[in-house]
Amino acid sequence: MSASPKGFRFATVSAGFRKEARPDLALIVSDTPATAAGVFTTNRFQAAPVVVARENLSARPVARAVVINSGQANACTGDEGMTNCRTTLDLVGKACGIPAAEVLPASTGVIGAQLHMDKWREAAPRLAAALGQNTHHDFARAIMTTDAFPKVAERELAIAGTTVRLVGMAKGAGMICPNMATMLSVVLCDAAVTPEAWQRLFLDAVDRTFNRVTVDGDTSTNDTVFGLANGASGVTVEGEDLAKLGEALTDVLARLAYMLVQDGEGATKVMRVKVSGAVDDAEAEAVARTVGHSQLVKTAMYGRDANWGRIVAAVGRSGASFKAEDVVVTLCGVELFRNGQPTDLDFDTLLREPLKGRDVTVDIELGAGTGHYELLASDLTHDYVNCNADYRS
Amino acid sequence: MSASPKGFRFATVSAGFRKEARPDLALIVSDTPATAAGVFTTNRFQAAPVVVARENLSARPVARAVVINSGQANACTGDEGMTNCRTTLDLVGKACGIPAAEVLPASTGVIGAQLHMDKWREAAPRLAAALGQNTHHDFARAIMTTDAFPKVAERELAIAGTTVRLVGMAKGAGMICPNMATMLSVVLCDAAVTPEAWQRLFLDAVDRTFNRVTVDGDTSTNDTVFGLANGASGVTVEGEDLAKLGEALTDVLARLAYMLVQDGEGATKVMRVKVSGAVDDAEAEAVARTVGHSQLVKTAMYGRDANWGRIVAAVGRSGASFKAEDVVVTLCGVELFRNGQPTDLDFDTLLREPLKGRDVTVDIELGAGTGHYELLASDLTHDYVNCNADYRS
Incomplete structure (x- = not known):
């Protein structure tokens, strides 16, 4: 010390x-x-x-x-x-x-x-x-x-x-x-x-x-x-x-x-959302925050689920500008999504072990510019609900 | 029929x-x-x-x-x-x-x-x-x-x-x-x-x-x-x-x-968030959506918890313009917050029964104009997490 x-x-x-x-x-x-x-x-x-x-x-x-x-x-x-x-x-x-x-x-x-x-x-x-x-x-x-x-x-x-x-x-x-x-x-x-x-x-x-x-x-x-x-x-x-x-x-x-x-309430994961290739840093931030705040993405991470669809949907509703076919989504180093479609990798198998760890990295490349942003987010868990839904009845 | x-x-x-x-x-x-x-x-x-x-x-x-x-x-x-x-x-x-x-x-x-x-x-x-x-x-x-x-x-x-x-x-x-x-x-x-x-x-x-x-x-x-x-x-x-x-x-x-x-996944409540007195309808919508999307408010509703603090905090970070002392928050007809402070009503007792029902109304008056908006939102529950965190490991 x-x-x-x-x-x-x-x-x-x-x-x-x-x-x-x-x-x-x-x-x-x-x-x-x-x-x-x-x-x-x-x-x-x-x-x-x-x-x-x-x-x-x-x-x-x-x-x-x-x-x-x-x-x-x-x-x-x-x-x-x-x-x-x-x-x-x-x-x-x-x-x-x-x-x-x-x-x-x-x-x-x-x-x-x-x-x-x-x-x-x-x-x-x-x-x-x-x-x-x-x-x-x-x-x-x-x-x-x-x-x-x-x-x-x-x-x-x-x-x-x-x-x-x-x-x-x-x-x-x-x-x-x-x-x-x-x-x-x-x-x-x-x-x-x-x-x-x-x-x-x-x-x-x-x-x-x-x-x-x-x-x-x-x-x-x-x-x-x-x-x-x-x-x-x-x-x-x-x-x-x-x-x-x-x-x-x-x-x-x-x-x-x-x-x-x-140490976020009930958190089991630290998700690092790295966005690059946005039109500017502000749009990269919007994407990172939409993904990092998505209840569906957060529960998927808790569930150790390589759910590219939820990540892609969050990117799509972020308001950022990009072409759908230019987006590449990579989870813990495994490319899940490219050319507007899921890749043909067997990512459930490839990601089984990585998703058991505490640290999960989500890389999102938008292909629209040089804006970038990085956000750390927790997952959404049963313990989060336990801690925050304190029945008084 | x-x-x-x-x-x-x-x-x-x-x-x-x-x-x-x-x-x-x-x-x-x-x-x-x-x-x-x-x-x-x-x-x-x-x-x-x-x-x-x-x-x-x-x-x-x-x-x-x-x-x-x-x-x-x-x-x-x-x-x-x-x-x-x-x-x-x-x-x-x-x-x-x-x-x-x-x-x-x-x-x-x-x-x-x-x-x-x-x-x-x-x-x-x-x-x-x-x-x-x-x-x-x-x-x-x-x-x-x-x-x-x-x-x-x-x-x-x-x-x-x-x-x-x-x-x-x-x-x-x-x-x-x-x-x-x-x-x-x-x-x-x-x-x-x-x-x-x-x-x-x-x-x-x-x-x-x-x-x-x-x-x-x-x-x-x-x-x-x-x-x-x-x-x-x-x-x-x-x-x-x-x-x-x-x-x-x-x-x-x-x-x-x-x-x-x-019928939202795992939902036990239909929360009606009614915002009035905003500078314009867009700001009223921002307040309603911030409250309706707040994980803390949604878990409080699930927990039947008259948690004015979470509602007020969500209103405060919505980006809308108002004076803190003008805001009035009312839950199921019971005034919780006015003049920048909680009211002296015994709202835990007053709201025990109303919060057991399916329909919960949150009225938020901002005192800043005539803008208004109404949003229906579900609560955030254990079953939501169950349904969406599908362990694959």
Whole structure:
């Protein structure tokens, strides 16, 4: 296990937001102000912590701390929810000696209920006192909801002869039964980067990774990704080295994104949908999303069924432009469809073993241009329905 | 049971396209040339019968016959599939003494395999000989695939003191395991209507009905709706009476569309998503489709779960314009969400009984304009996954 980036301390405590007794409040503090960036849900209903974090970052792209609670989403909670969110930042900031405006909040859990402020008041001093006693692995564990495993990715790179470290923690595309998916992630880096450069690298990395995974297409009111770079390694990254840092950042987020799909509710497969030859990237994305969201394709993958017809039908209704006879569909390296017809390969036999694995690749070549896109998607399983159809009758 | 429209005869035979011995080839013949219209799948991969039927109708909007086979879709079959389709029309036309150009084909079943032409040659004379020995109920039964029940809707109306009859037959949004959904429908009318007027009434009725139902969002290579009006009642419908006929036609198709959702694979619910107050109808449609396609909403309905959060989240990611605090969500008449927050009603108790029923209404008021849209959607159930995840390993 590689070390965590320098200059960040972690704390987790059980505040009692959840029914079971387990850490449900997690804090990261940077010893010095860190360059900070955030990407948030595009849902029109935005949770209070999303609104507050966005405000803090747009006022000044600098942060000293990130505080995340699980168990309560503080979404659809009106003005009281906004006030409560700001109060939690005051409580945590005061306990740690940090301005509230430099604390970034995120929440995940049941929506529509107000935060238990008494529990926050009780927990904040304990949280501050615990700083340095926990690791980023503890942090990843404390933000879990229905996740089957904590999600951590680490990376080191050498810049100007010195080691720069990155670590990312995430919680899952596994939904919060009985509410909705919330994806939260924090990535930390001990390089010094200008706010403009960090923002650019961060948005680009998120776009190439988290924005290209799907479990069920539902996005939550709380989805949040934060990136903090505090300079504690003593290395300033600029000029040509920025590309190296961007590559490492993308790698960390890509590994977390893969884990999100792997741990999607009830998922048994990680389907990699690779579309090429589209008129442009946007049409390639439309094809990838139509295939990756198709209930029929997702159940076929669960059923280990080399069902080219469902893939072809999804491609055909995606709205993308192409000639039917130019499309080639390949599943796990076996060509299923070409010249408007299934190939004459015995693909049921050829694919029996490959489709038993966790990773399934669907290559779709449209023959209409150079646009391409890649999406990771989960399958649709009995356990997905079990988890989400919680009979109350 | 009301009578069938005058001047149409029906025949069904077992041609052997399916594994089990049952009628799988069905024919309608009109005694006189009928004004004909068709609506077809928008999927870019179009089955041979879709291409041929479209050609026949665009050459001349008149038909004497409709022939439908189940068991083989004749989709993704290349040039040979096109030739075979035209040959089937020759065979049926010759057997019935009708020009092949006035026979409209549709097919449903396994895709990617060529039609069994020997079976068509053997069956065509038997089919012609059986004309008049079967009813429209037999027709509806012969075109079934995985449908749980045949789908028929009838309607009479008086125009100028004379009875005009309509009958519609459909097969289902239940998928053809292990391939894809195919929806086929034929509506017959014994009024005389000009091609222009019939086309307009028919497209409008399809748009208000079949285009507003969804089981899983997947559309097939073969989806087809035909409408034939043969004038055998002796009544010519024109002028103000056209609105009456249009209303009756829409009613017939609406009842069939409801049955398609009711019989969606594994479905236990028919969810009526009614969106109002959108900026325009297109945004209302986007909201209705996002909610109706949401796996989380669909599993919640299956689970009889008054889960306002999932509905709100789907509304929020639909892309429609509105203020979060203006949205009102009502489930089976019980207001769940208003002013950006859940209402304080005890909706779990209030909705326990209503959510046990088959029909569930979701009203979504956006408060942003006058746009509205209504969509019928099925739920997502264990049986859906059972039916579509056919383990081959």
